[in-house]
Amino acid sequence: MSALLRMADVRKTYDTGVVAVEALRGVDLEVAEGDFVAIMGPSGSGKSTLMHILGCLDIPTSGTYELSGVDVSGMTEAELADVRNRRIGFVFQQFNLLASMTALRNVELPLVYAGVGKAERRERALESLARVGLADRVDHRPGELSGGQQQRVSVARALVTDPALILADEPTGNLDSVSTRDVLQLFHDLEDAGRTIVLITHEADVAKEARRVVRITDGLLSEDAGVSA
Ligand code: ADP
Ligand code: MG
Numbered sequence: 001m002s003a004l005l006r007m008a009d010v011r012k013t014y015d016t017g018v019v020a021v022e023a024l025r026g027v028d029l030e031v032a033e034g035d036f037v038a039i040m041g042p043s044g045s046g047k048s049t050l051m052h053i054l055g056c057l058d059i060p061t062s063g064t065y066e067l068s069g070v071d072v073s074g075m076t077e078a079e080l081a082d083v084r085n086r087r088i089g090f091v092f093q094q095f096n097l098l099a100s101m102t103a104l105r106n107v108e109l110p111l112v113y114a115g116v117g118k119a120e121r122r123e124r125a126l127e128s129l130a131r132v133g134l135a136d137r138v139d140h141r142p143g144e145l146s147g148g149q150q151q152r153v154s155v156a157r158a159l160v161t162d163p164a165l166i167l168a169d170e171p172t173g174n175l176d177s178v179s180t181r182d183v184l185q186l187f188h189d190l191e192d193a194g195r196t197i198v199l200i201t202h203e204a205d206v207a208k209e210a211r212r213v214v215r216i217t218d219g220l221l222s223e224d225a226g227v228s229a
Pocket of ligand 2: 047049
């Protein structure tokens with residue numbers, strides 16, 4: 001089992017000017033390639049802070065974070081952006097799709113940023129949309145799709161760059177129970193296909209779908225016993 005990501009003694013302090021908030025207080029976390037891990041914790045426990053660091057949207061105040069053996073914790077903003085674009089696929093609670101663009105254009109976007117040519121972009125976006133079961137909706141705009149379908153589009157967008165890690169922050173937080181099942185099934189399909197997934201949630205019902213559940217409380221992690229990676 002090789003570790004795709006490894007965090008050691010990661011701390012994050014927000015200096016608000018008046019008081020310093022210690023959002024992460026020494027986090028150790030290893031995720032193996034192909035694993036499906038849920039990180040679960042109540043509001044204010046440090047989930048989003050951890051997600052931002054895992055996703056190379058921010059760096060730790062101290063400690064190390066290695067992605068595929070490369071320490072990203074000391075990288076510049078430009079270097080982080082590069083890692084983000086190439087290695088990580090994001091799925092957000094609010095979908096973050098562009099309303100004026102079709103599903104196809106939304107899914108093509110990460111490839112535009114990666115400098116992939118038009119024909120290949122289109123081909124890969126169509127393939128990615130087919131993989132999430134939306135081959136017949138590629139010309140629809142987000143407003144013409146249900147919440148569950150919109151989240152499928154954002155999963156297709158996350159997959160299109162063939163990232164090492166799929167990082168989902170409350171992906172079912174805005175969905176009804178039927179769409180929630182639908183999107184969780186999609187994550188299981190990705191798991192079966194050998195993808196590495198980290199899913200952040202405050203819902204126990206969602207967390208239990210993962211192979212491993214890690215709890216975060218007041219900026220510290222603890223792992224549920226009896227679950228094997
Ligand atoms: P969660 O996502 O689990 O709700 P967060 O990571 O957003 O938790 O927040 C963890 C702690 O850090 C909270 O006490 C929050 O108020 C604080 N915090 C988060 N972001 C900032 C920020 N940009 N500036 C100051 N404090 C922050
Ligand atoms: Mg949060």
